[in-house]
Amino acid sequence: MNASATAQQAPVLNGGKIIDAVKKGGVEYVLSVPDLHTSKGLLYPIAGDRDLKLVRTCKEDECIGISAGLTYGNKRSLILMQYTGFLYAMNAIRAVSCEYKFPSVMMIGMLGLEEGVAPKSSKKFGLQIIAPILETMQIPYEIIDSDEDVEKIAPAIEKAYATSRPTAFLIARRPVAP
Amino acid sequence: MMNRLELLKILKKHITDEIVISSYSTASEWIEINDRPLNYFSHGAMGLGSSHGLGMALAQPDRRVVVLDGDGSLLMNLPTLVTIGRVAPKNFTHLVFRNGTYEANGGHPIPNPKTDFEAMARAADISKACTISTLTDFENKLQWLLNDEGPLFACLDVEQGPLGPRDYKEMYRPERRKALRVALGADPA
Numbered sequence: 001m002n003a004s005a006t007a008q009q010a011p012v013l014n015g016g017k018i019i020d021a022v023k024k025g026g027v028e029y030v031l032s033v034p035d036l037h038t039s040k041g042l043l044y045p046i047a048g049d050r051d052l053k054l055v056r057t058c059k060e061d062e063c064i065g066i067s068a069g070l071t072y073g074n075k076r077s078l079i080l081m082q083y084t085g086f087l088y089a090m091n092a093i094r095a096v097s098c099e100y101k102f103p104s105v106m107m108i109g110m111l112g113l114e115e116g117v118a119p120k121s122s123k124k125f126g127l128q129i130i131a132p133i134l135e136t137m138q139i140p141y142e143i144i145d146s147d148e149d150v151e152k153i154a155p156a157i158e159k160a161y162a163t164s165r166p167t168a169f170l171i172a173r174r175p176v177a178p
Numbered sequence: 179m180m181n182r183l184e185l186l187k188i189l190k191k192h193i194t195d196e197i198v199i200s201s202y203s204t205a206s207e208w209i210e211i212n213d214r215p216l217n218y219f220s221h222g223a224m225g226l227g228s229s230h231g232l233g234m235a236l237a238q239p240d241r242r243v244v245v246l247d248g249d250g251s252l253l254m255n256l257p258t259l260v261t262i263g264r265v266a267p268k269n270f271t272h273l274v275f276r277n278g279t280y281e282a283n284g285g286h287p288i289p290n291p292k293t294d295f296e297a298m299a300r301a302a303d304i305s306k307a308c309t310i311s312t313l314t315d316f317e318n319k320l321q322w323l324l325n326d327e328g329p330l331f332a333c334l335d336v337e338q339g340p341l342g343p344r345d346y347k348e349m350y351r352p353e354r355r356k357a358l359r360v361a362l363g364a365d366p367a
Contacts (some may be wrong), residue, residue: 029236055236055265058257065226066261069233072197075232095222100355107317 007052010115011146013171015041016178018107021150023051025157027105031055031063033075033083037109041175042080046071060085068102076161082109083130086168090133097166104166105157106139113172119143134168141168179311182275182336183207188306188313192320197238197358199231202282203273206344208246215361217348220284228262228272235267235328238362242324244271248279249333250288252295262329263303270328272299277338285341299331307331 024051063079097104122128160167190212199218200208221227231245278291299307359365
């Protein structure tokens with residue numbers, strides 16, 4: 001197989017489809033610290049989206065608090081961050097999302113994940129530990145690596161809010177801009 | 179320097195239907211004198227009270243949100259000022275009790291008790307900011323702090339209070355979060 005054939009067969013992850021799925025899940029607010037992995041494909045389009053309200057924060061743990069506060073008006077939110085930000089916000093996620101059972105919906109950019117490699121099998125330590133941490137914290141997650149995976153997003157958001165529990169999406173492949 | 183409990187008693191006289199978010203030492207005293215469904219304590223991680231408050235202010239735009247923060251707590255989440263300054267919720271009041279110590283953690287001093295929080299708030303584009311050192315001044319400014327278009331910020335110079343013990347289990351009961359949801363109409367009674 002030559003290189004061009006391989007490129008043609010590579011799965012695609014369209015940022016526009018992710019945004020549509022997030023809206024389908026009833027999300028009104030996106031809370032975010034920029035992440036190179038999702039910058040062009042998600043954050044820039046979200047910033048220009050008329051239906052979504054973007055709150056730019058300085059740190060990822062702020063997002064966990066703001067998201068919890070929004071639930072007191074039944075407002076749904078998506079927390080868009082890099083895996084390093086997820087690690088940074090760990091204590092807030094432990095307390096607010098897990099112990100107090102707020103429906104934190106986290107979309108985590110897996111910057112630097114090798115093509116076609118599951119996050120747990122990454123050679124990069126920071127990426128390799130994300131799924132095991134989520135499992136330890138009993139936070140359900142979906143790996144989003146292609147357009148076919150996007151259909152998992154809206155039902156998972158619905159479930160998070162229906163059960164008041166956190167959920168996570170690991171954005172494996174860099175999304176392309178709509 | 180003000181006595182925090184005396185200050186809170188003045189605040190209580192002016193509080194009606196506001197959501198009041200408080201933490202640690204201030205929460206202990208607030209709950210003692212004004213236990214009500216519209217109180218909120220469950221911000222989970224130190225410093226996050228103002229972030230929860232920002233979310234509530236966006237979710238409940240017709241209701242004033244008052245955050246009773248500590249200086250140590252604010253230092254733990256200092257960028258919150260930048261986020262609040264940018265989002266600029268009109269119904270948001272941030273009161274920071276400055277006693278110069280981590281009172282809930284044994285009374286150790288914060289890294290620099292001379293920190294000028296009012297200046298920090300102004301630098302974060304929160305222009306309605308002040309520092310208050312007397313109860314008379316607090317009472318005079320309270321109507322403005324609770325009713326003017328936000329975001330508003332006040333650094334309140336208080337004496338260190340008692341080091342504890344505090345009944346956090348009582349504060350963080352899930353029933354309190356449920357009661358707030360019901361009071362706000364987010365859940366049926």
